[in-house]
Amino acid sequence: MSTALVTDLTIFVLALLVGIEVIGKVPATLHTPLMSAANSIHGIVLAGALLIGVTAHSVVGYVLAFVAAFFAAANVVGGYAVTGRMLKMFRRKVTPAAPPGSKSVPASNGRPAGREEAAGS
Amino acid sequence: MNSFTTNIQLVYILAAACFVVGLHLMNSPGTARRGNQVSTAGMIVAVLATLILLIHAGTVTGIGWTVIIVGALLGSAAGLQSARRVQMTAMPQLVSMFNAVGGGAAALVAVYGYLHDESTKAGVLGTTTVTTALDVIIGSVTFTGSLIAAGKLQGIITGQPVVLRGGRLLNAALAVIAVGAAAFLLTTASLPALLIVVLAALAFGVMMVLPIGGADMPVVISLLNAFTGTAVAMAGFVITNWALIVAGALVGASGGILTKLMADAMNRSLANIILGGFGTGDSAAPVAAAADAQIKSVAADDAAIQLAYASKVIVVPGYGLAAAQAQHAVAELAQVLQDRGIEVSYAIHPVAGRMPGHMNVLLAEANVPYPQLKEMDEINSEFSRADVALVIGANDVTNPAARRPGTAISGMPILDVDQAKSIIVVKRSMASGYAGIDNELYANPKTSMYFADAKKALAEMTAAVKTLVA
Numbered sequence: 001m002s003t004a005l006v007t008d009l010t011i012f013v014l015a016l017l018v019g020i021e022v023i024g025k026v027p028a029t030l031h032t033p034l035m036s037a038a039n040s041i042h043g044i045v046l047a048g049a050l051l052i053g054v055t056a057h058s059v060v061g062y063v064l065a066f067v068a069a070f071f072a073a074a075n076v077v078g079g080y081a082v083t084g085r086m087l088k089m090f091r092r093k094v095t096p097a098a099p100p101g102s103k104s105v106p107a108s109n110g111r112p113a114g115r116e117e118a119a120g121s
Numbered sequence: 122m123n124s125f126t127t128n129i130q131l132v133y134i135l136a137a138a139c140f141v142v143g144l145h146l147m148n149s150p151g152t153a154r155r156g157n158q159v160s161t162a163g164m165i166v167a168v169l170a171t172l173i174l175l176i177h178a179g180t181v182t183g184i185g186w187t188v189i190i191v192g193a194l195l196g197s198a199a200g201l202q203s204a205r206r207v208q209m210t211a212m213p214q215l216v217s218m219f220n221a222v223g224g225g226a227a228a229l230v231a232v233y234g235y236l237h238d239e240s241t242k243a244g245v246l247g248t249t250t251v252t253t254a255l256d257v258i259i260g261s262v263t264f265t266g267s268l269i270a271a272g273k274l275q276g277i278i279t280g281q282p283v284v285l286r287g288g289r290l291l292n293a294a295l296a297v298i299a300v301g302a303a304a305f306l307l308t309t310a311s312l313p314a315l316l317i318v319v320l321a322a323l324a325f326g327v328m329m330v331l332p333i334g335g336a337d338m339p340v341v342i343s344l345l346n347a348f349t350g351t352a353v354a355m356a357g358f359v360i361t362n363w364a365l366i367v368a369g370a371l372v373g374a375s376g377g378i379l380t381k382l383m384a385d386a387m388n389r390s391l392a393n394i395i396l397g398g399f400g401t402g403d404s405a406a407p408v409a410a411a412a413d414a415q416i417k418s419v420a421a422d423d424a425a426i427q428l429a430y431a432s433k434v435i436v437v438p439g440y441g442l443a444a445a446q447a448q449h450a451v452a453e454l455a456q457v458l459q460d461r462g463i464e465v466s467y468a469i470h471p472v473a474g475r476m477p478g479h480m481n482v483l484l485a486e487a488n489v490p491y492p493q494l495k496e497m498d499e500i501n502s503e504f505s506r507a508d509v510a511l512v513i514g515a516n517d518v519t520n521p522a523a524r525r526p527g528t529a530i531s532g533m534p535i536l537d538v539d540q541a542k543s544i545i546v547v548k549r550s551m552a553s554g555y556a557g558i559d560n561e562l563y564a565n566p567k568t569s570m571y572f573a574d575a576k577k578a579l580a581e582m583t584a585a586v587k588t589l590v591a
Contacts, residue, residue: 004361005358008357008358008361008363008366011363011366011367011370012354012357012358012366012367012369012370013370015137015366015367015370015371015374016370016371016373016374017374018141018370018371018374019141019144019370019371019372019373019374019375020374020377020378022141022144022145022148022371023144023371023374023375023378024378025145025148026144026147026148027148027149027150027496028382028469028471028477028478028481028496029150029469029478029481029491029494029496030147030150030153030478030481031379031382031476031477031478031481032212032216032476032477032478032479032481032482033147033153033157033478033482034144034147034375034379034477034478035216035342035343035346035375035376035379035476035477035478036212036216036219037143037144037147037156037157037160038144038346038350038371038372038375038376039216039219039220039223039346039349039372040160040161040164040219041140041143041144041160041164041368041371041372042223042227042349042350042353042368042369042372043164043219043223044136044140044164044167044353044364044365044368044369045223045226045227045230045353045356045365046168046171046193046226047133047167047168047170047171047362047364047365048226048227048230048353048356048357048359048360048362048365049189049192049193049226049229049230050168050171050172050175050189050193051171051174051175051230051360051362052189052229052230052233053175053181053185053186053188053189054174054175054178054180054181054185055180055237056182056185056188056233057182057185060236061185061233061236061237062184062185062188064229064232064233064236065185065188065189065192065233066188066189066191066192067192067225067226067229068192068225068226068229068230068233069188069189069190069192069193069196070192070193070195070196070199071196071222071223071225071226071229072193072196072222072223072226073192073193073194073195073196073197073200074196074197074199074200074203074219074222075196075200075219075222075223075226076164076168076197076200077196077197077200077201077204078199078200078201078203078204078215078219079200079204079219080157080160080161080164081200081201081204081205082203082204082207082212082215083157084154084157084158084161085204085205086209086212086482086485087150087153087154087157088154089209089482089485089486090150090153090485090491091485091488091490091491092150092151092490092491092492093490094456094488094490
């Protein structure tokens with residue numbers, strides 16, 4: 001086993017542990033955006049796809065580079081766009097776009113079931 | 122390593138750090154958007170660094186540049202288009218498609234790496250060979266597996282488990298062929314062997330997902346996500362790129378955690394899901410006739426009275442709600458109730474919807490503020506204080522039979538809906554859930570059944586509440 005491979009393996013294992021630690025804290029509410037965000041992150045394979053270009057000098061190489069670049073770019077751009085779109089929908093309160101009737105309601109009723117209400121009864 | 126490549130590696134480490142920070146910021150809905158931006162910034166930096174590396178290398182031919190730039194631009198356009206157009210109910214399909222292309226790209230990187238090494242060195246290919254083989258196998262399995270999963274979710278391929286006679290045997294044979302040919306590659310450079318590995322792995326991906334039923338999709342998507350991450354990490358080993366290794370490991374961890382959470386929430390082992398069996402043969406057995414005598418049916422007006430005079434209502438949405446596209450209808454009913462000063466919250470079971478957290482996204486889209494969306498552990502103690510639990514299109518996850526040993530769902534974590542003072546269940550018929558057993562909740566004296574399509578029922582109840590309070 002070469003030193004380079006050992007270094008790579010070390011990085012892999014440590015990143016895996018960091019991932020488990022960080023992702024374990026993501027609430028269930030955000031699991032779909034999380035998966036979509038993870039999706040866009042593995043779009044980094046685009047870097048690998050582009051690097052094929054450095055040594056590709058044959059038809060096979062060009063075809064592989066083209067398909068890989070297409071796949072990876074779709075992955076990374078689509079992933080980030082759709083994650084952003086989803087996260088924009090998560091609101092703490094009902095937005096002003098809601099029916100005007102909701103504004104006349106006293107604040108305590110309009111407020112979502114929060115901690116203080118749970119603790120109060 | 123000269124100073125130029127060192128600098129590029131440092132930029133890749135920066136990008137990897139951005140990915141970690143970005144994921145970390147996703148630990149609350151308030152900071153999640155910033156997390157996505159940080160992660161995007163890291164990705165842009167990494168891609169720019171790669172382009173600089175390409176320019177610096179100076180060996181990219183004119184055709185090479187055209188090919189990668191046109192490919193990347195077309196791919197970006199396709200990705201952006203689908204991301205903008207996709208309906209939130211179709212998110213699982215899109216995530217599956219992204220898994221497919223990500224895994225496919227990773228496999229192609231390894232295939233090219235192999236072809237290139239073979240043409241230059243000929244013979245045994247040094248230290249990266251094991252990871253090359255793993256990348257090709259995992260990437261190819263992910264590619265076809267995710268395409269099949271997306272097809273099932275989209276309804277192009279039947280959601281029912283497709284069980285072929287001798288399917289498991291074929292699967293085992295394909296796995297042996299792929300691994301065997303890959304092992305052969307480790308000692309001998311051989312293009313045909315590589316082709317065999319690719320084809321066997323592609324076929325294995327199809328055969329792995331086909332027998333899995335639609336209800337198990339949350340687990341399958343998570344698992345394929347973990348596969349993609351691993352494939353990308355392996356691609357990182359092949360081209361010695363730390364950004365790929367770190368990113369792949371992060372995604373592998375994320376997919377792995379979600380797979381375990383989903384499998385636990387269904388009370389099934391991963392092996393059990395992959396090997397199939399649930400809901401494949403015994404679907405004809407359960408008949409609800411025996412319980413008919415105790416079932417209480419209710420109409421919109423009566424349900425509206427219960428809701429309008431409650432002080433605390435918990436909505437329990439299930440897949441039926443998403444299937445009926447009724448998330449906006451339920452949000453409207455909740456708004457009417459809240460305008461009366463009634464406390465409304467949503468109890469979300471981990472496997473509500475078709476991918477992890479799917480129901481939360483659907484409700485967020487319908488303008489439901491996220492503090493009202495409660496996870497199972499958080500809401501279960503609140504059911505005893507609820508005047509009405511409104512169950513919409515959820516079945517097995519509310520069945521008290523799970524608390525007893527000896528049933529098909531024993532041990533499955535459930536929502537304690539039966540603790541509520543009264544229960545309204547909106548359901549199209551008495552048909553059993555995918556576990557194939559009767560739901561004891563429906564025979565509970567506190568339960569009223571409202572037989573209708575979720576969207577129609579919610580609209581009727583909303584109208585009835587409005588007339589009642591007007």
